[in-house]
Amino acid sequence: MRVHFIAIGGSAMHNLAIALHLKGFTVSGSDDEIFNPSRSRLEKHNILPEEWGWFPEKIDTGLDAIILGMHARIDNPELLRAQELGLKIFSYPEYIYEQTKDKTRIVIGGSHGKTTTTSMVMHVLKDNNIDFDYMVGAQIEGFETMVRLTKEAKIAIFEGDEYLSSPIDRRPKFHLYHPHIALLTGIAWDHINVFPTFENYVEQFDIFTNLIQPNGSLIYFEEDEHIQKILSNRRKDVSYIPYNTHPFRLENNQTILTTDKDEFALEIFGEHNLQNLMGAYHICKSIGVKDLDFYKSIQNFSGAARRLxxxxxxxxxxxxxxxxxxxxxxxxxxxxxxxxxxxxxxxxxxxxxxxxxxxxxxxxxxxxxxxxxxxxxxxxxxxxxxxxxxxxxxxxxxxxxxxxxxxxxxxxxxxxxxxxxxxxxxxxxxxxxxxxxxxxxxxxxxxxxxxxxxx
Structure with a gap:
């Protein structure tokens, strides 16, 4: 497969480029400027563009896909050339779905906590030797890239961002993943340049819940009033699993989880994190992780980059x-x-x-x-x-x-x-x-x- 990235230097874009390169794809890309860490990481994998700028002559009918980043403009010369040639043009969330449509997809959405919750699930699955693909919005300790796509993994875990997909695809990213298991952490107005009213913003989460696959499940934070309003009309073919803050106590500035059988000291803290943890627990449980295995693994989770x-x-x-x-x-x-x-x-x-x-x-x-x-x-x-x-x-x-x-x-x-x-x-x-x-x-x-x- 030959794929070309327009605006390859973006945080999500360069990680997807590396993931496809590691999967065996032939990857090329362009950008008008690329900063670190994207630059050094692309260079490490020998897929850094040789020069900055847009080169429509790079776009030919031998390309299997064009992946378009948000940084590119709608009049980008390479994009115009790809459209002229009738090539397949994807946003990066659209292409991630394309690579995982035969897998069980787990998508974590919400205005806050989605990166941390996704990271928790990834940490636990890795600690328990469960193979999975993923896409997450921050660098996670123990994971070289923010995106992984393989032929072998049967599970794919995505952080479900509600921002737009590409300059020519104005759908929120998390509308493109079609989850089997979905999670909502909470809703608080954000991205007002794209969603000018709170009602318009909440509507995106309502649409997301209706894109869950038949016989799928929705795990949600029970105390969020806006989620509750969305769920007033429930689908009969979806299971609904509520969660709250995990029981805990504080001792010497450390948070200790309490369960019916045992206690587990954590590296992380804060009620918001304990809500994220409870959401992660239900996701892991839904794919077969035993309770004790989850708690043993989550003890040494130290958090995602720039999240406390x-x-x-x-x-x-x-x-x-x-x-x-x-x-x-x-x-x-x-x-x-x-x-x-x-x-x-x-x-x-x-x-x-x-x-x-x-x-x-x-x-x-x-x-x-x-x-x-x-x-x-x-x-x-x-x-x-x-x-x-x-x-x-x-x-x-x-x-x-x-x-x-x-x-x-x-x-x-x-x-x-x-x-x-x-x-x-x-x-x-x-x-x-x-x-x-x-x-x-x-x-x-x-x-x-x-x-x-x-x-």
Whole structure:
């Protein structure tokens, strides 16, 4: 098989390219720029484009498929050439389905927690020597790539993202997977540049549940009111499995799962993670993993990259990084760290970076999301707003939207870091939350500098 990637440098795209290369496909690709880690990883597998740019002459009738990334424009020269030749053009989720349509597909969807839940399932299955294909939205410890596609595996596990599939396919990605086993973690408005109303956003999850295969199952977080509304009309050919927060207790800043028969100490923490864990438990159980095997395996799960990831620690200070950017994620992550370390202060730093978070009309959704932090810093870069062609916002608008007397707003990342490093970190945790990097800040190095200041 010969496949060509238009915009091969994207996070999902380059991982799919590597997965197909490892499967034995002949892979080529183009992009106008490729940054690390994509660049070095493509180079390692000898599929890095020789030069940047778009080359329609690379597109010929000998190609079995074109895989189109979101980064490409609808007037991309290679795309236009492929359309002219009548070649098969796929978005990457569409092609992943194409490669797994004869497998049992498990899809984890929801506004939050889907990466972590998917990672938990992957960790447990690998630990129990169960073969599977997968696609997940973050780098997971013990897995070289974020995508794996094989001929042999009979199970495929996908993180079900609700964002659009490609420039010419405006369907949400998770509508293309047609799961046998589906999971919904919860619904909280996101991607408002694509789904302008909450009702429109919720509708995508309703459609997702109707795409479950006959005699399939839906595992869902029972306490989410929006999921409950979707499930008011249930299909007779689908099994519905609710879950809540797994029972636990805290001891010496560690979370311990409690079951009828035993207790299991965890590396992860936070009620949101314990809800994800319960969802993962039901998925694993549905494909034959025994309870004791699940609990033994989940004990040493350390989390996905940038999901409450511990960057550095000393005896009385820990620095965490998290992808949190939406209001629900921000609130859950802040509360998780504060409740886990009740005898420590918490400094929470958050960057408004996504389209939704920087939109003036959306800011009120952040009210009281960081109220449990002792000190809350919110940063945004006016240049990012300009780049996204949004209406400017002010520090005052952000402060009023978040509320609370513990909050300080910054538009200068150097000043934010300077003020942060001037603080006393003894008996204090620091939480760095962003889908970006606070305009070029080396977060692992910042974490080390914070720890040095505690000594």
């Amino acid at each position: 990831q511990k960057l550095a620690e000393s005896e009385n200070c820990s620095v965490f990084q998290d992808f949190a950017h939406s209001p629900s994620k921000l609130k859950a992550t802040t509360e998780a760290v504060k409740k886990q370390y009740q005898n420590r202060k918490l400094i929470a730093c958050m960057e408004l970076h996504t389209f939704s978070s920087l939109k003036k009309e959306f800011l009120p959704h952040y009210e009281n999301t960081m109220c449990m932090a002792d000190h809350a810093f919110v940063y945004f870069d006016p240049k990012t707003i300009e780049h996204k062609k949004l209406e400017p916002i002010t520090s005052k608008q952000v402060a009023e939207a978040f509320g609370g007397s513990n909050l300080k707003v910054y538009t200068d990342s150097d000043l934010l870091i300077s003020d942060l490093l001037s603080m006393n970190f003894n008996n204090t945790n620091v939480l760095l939350m962003s889908s970006g990097n606070f305009t070029g800040v080396n977060l692992p190095q910042l974490a080390q500098n914070i720890i040095v200041n505690t000594k």
